[in-house]
Amino acid sequence: MALTHQTRETSPRNNFRLRATTALTAALASLQLLLTLPAGAKEDDSIAAQNVYIARESPVPGIIAEELPLDIVPARAVETALEGGYTGTKADAGEDLNHYNIVLNGKIDIPSGAKPSPLFGATPFAQQMLRYEEFGPVPLGAEASVLPGPDFPSPPDAESGPSASALDSFLNQFITPSLALPHPFPTREANDPDNGGSEENPWKPQIESFLGRPLVTPPAEGRPPGEDWAHQRFTEFYPEAYVNTFQGLARPNGGARDALQFHQYKAGEWAPGKLYHNTAGIPETAGTTAGIPVQFHPDFPVQDPLALWTFDGTFPPKLLSVRYGEPILMRHYNGLPIDPAANFGFGLHTLSTHEHNGHNPAESDGFTQAFFFPGQFYDYRWPMVLAGHDTLPAGDPRASTPTGDPRVGASLDLGNRYIRGDWHETMSSHWFHDHMLDFTAQNVYKGNAATMNYYSSIDRGNEAVNDDVNLRLPSGTALNWGNRDYDINLTVADKAWDEDGQLFFNIFSIDGFLGDQLLANWLWKPYLDVRARRYRFRILNGSVSRYLRLALVEKVIGSGGELSGPPGSDISYNRVPFHMVANDGNIMEHAVAFDGGSSVAGFENRKGILPSQAIGERYDIVVDFAQFAPDTKLYMVNLLEHRNGKRPKQEIPLAEVLSGHYHERSSEPADQPVPDAEGYDTDPAVSRFLELRVHAYPDTDQSMDPANFVAGKQTMIPLPSFTQEEVDNAIHRTFEFGRSGGTDEEPFTIKISGGPGFSADPRRLSASTTKSGAEIWHLESSSGGYSHPIHIHFEEGQILRRDGKAPPEWEKWARKDLYRLGHLDDSGSSIDVILRFREFVGSFMEHCHNTQHEDHAMLLRWDIENPGQVRVMPTPLPTWDGVGYVPSYALPTFRTGDPEGDNANASEPLNVSDSSGLLMLSNGTPFRTFLAIQHEEHATLLRWDSENPGPVRLPTPPPATGDGVGDVPSIAVSAAPPGTVVEAVAVDVPEPSTLMMLSSGAAFLTFLAARRRRDRG
């Protein structure tokens, strides 16, 4: 806390001016000290020796390099989120009293360390599946029109949330009129009263009462303040659309968003009398979501307000429909209890929202330590641009977006508007979810997950538009774009509940948490009505630790099907083929038929069975129900068995699941095992979980036939290409996911470029890319007993090879953001991925998406920097009083990647020069200020370019340091032309551990050490 207060009492720029000289001198001194330490030391001697602190001018006064302790400890800021007493976490939960000890009995540890979930006599496939409810963006009005509106309603006490009626009326001000005039109006920099903002956290009195101390101007917005976390290119990508929501305690839906649905329950299959008009299949929910409780099944108890925290606090789960070229601002309020212990045993009340895997600037990416507190909001601004925006002008008809109004009743407009960027980078099926440091698993499990459909002219959600650009994926035709009649968002996730039916999570299950019941869109074994036509399913694995393999089968009355049902049941099943059309939200180059018809690279496209789907992976499939008579029933079935949360165990043959043979000790229904007093023998989530009921389709299916887009036929979205030169020049980085150096509490670690295993620390910068280059990242696994699905934020990658081999067809044609390391035939121990970074900068993450592994430290920070950037982004440190910053520290390899020789094609730094002379700009101006850290025999110089300043702010005037402080060797650099971006320059200097400092009126430089392999040449 003191840190934050300290940052508030001084003026950044004046302070810097006064202190610059001494600061830099002192920084040099401490760096020199630091650099003398590792001389001759072994690589792994200490973490401190592995870190080279990068001198930087901090935007925060008082926190500069000289004050960094050499043995800097991780600064994980969760403590600030737990202020106030009991925490509801392991810290004060005592022993793991929930542990059911079933592991010792040789049974399956599902649910993880807990008793089986009671089913209250409920019948499977008797409740209607909820379709996702749209947030419904509205146009953002003009700031000049804003009248001060009601504040975010406050709670009566620290243990509860605002009243349902107050929340609904708060939402309603952004629904009618259908133009949003949020108050306070969104700003480029965070709305922080200490930093030019106007508004305080409206819950201040309640928070002060709970904490027992006054708050120091607590900001209304939880986004870190100032320039570093300002919305990048805010004017250029100014938000046109607006959504207001809050994370709230479970409550009945008030129907506040009925009028915001594009269809408004009036069009297509959403119209009265049609398939999806009634949201829950009961008389009260015709044309509305009002009255829908937060409940997994009508026979189960309604969830306690503290057991689930969802968007709006309601069911159905929420969907954000957006289109390219229309930047959107989502104001996310935190409506959770002030008391962190008011959490029903799991979940933390601070949030950071990650739009997985948007091409979004870092300040809107949900960085794990940029979290916000109850009562605050965080404005996430998603530009909705195609990657390649900065280099590819508009003009290709495939780089375009629908022009019409998507809402029902709008005039017919099926036009397209060309946009900048690479159409090969078009994305489709996204989701966003919490990314709170150490608490992602609990918070996502508890309800912080929403889906997001990106619409484009290629994937416009209107199957009738036949303009040679639209792929005409199954959707509907009633609205200009964004039809969802035949386009189903389907989230599959395992859950568990206690004997009272309330959602349960075992916070001690560090290896991974498994539920025993597999839910579809948060409901236990629902059914979904479908028409006899083609459908698209956007399937998301929303689990904490569970991998899936899903199959689709048709139920046959009698024994005529290819697979037998339970003995004596007079039921059999046929597998149902389908096509995968998108992988991780990216429409593939070719559709892949899962019909058993081909085998590529040793992988069979098995009929009716999807490959492994790890946590967070999305598979879009197209199924044609036209082949089935009305009243046919089909089922989605999970085949992948877990025995614990560490990794999936094995696939259970479909025949064994359907016949009931797998769940040997089951009673009816055959695929629902009945536990005995010691728990389950088999994995109860290996079962049918969704029934599909076919209805006649009276109209004409105008959607595309994916069979026309398989390999050898037409393409959908060809992969973005990389030139050989890009590949040859790519920086290589190696990330090894394992347990080396881990602790009991933080067992999972990541080794970067051959260094020691590190636990997550948001301050540690493991890698910095520039927003122009291609890089090849080598993902490796070294923990044999675990599987790790690795997620890289921001950029889609292409898998070059897995375990040295080409990936199977469904990954060969795909761009990915999740890479499965670990067990099973379609995972591996080594995956090479090529990526390209563009348009935005800032701090991003890479981590295991088994979110329990992630929360127990298998996460790292990497940054995108402006080319030539010298300064390292500081690390935000949020508190109830506002967000301060602490300096970051960087690994020696952070800008260079793997030491030379570690990987084939390791790139050499460019433009090596070792001639003598002073450092010069190419226009002849000598650099007169820079800080150089010379390490061993080699160094890499990165120059900040004055023509392309990006977010780097130089002190003005520059620090008046004397020339020649320290030992100045003779170095020359072949500089780039003025105004161009400067590349990394390798410099050979004669003396190791030399520090240099020169001064200039124009630039401030950092000369970075690049540790080179000692066995090099």
Ligand SMILES: [Cu+2]
């Ligand atoms: Cu993992």
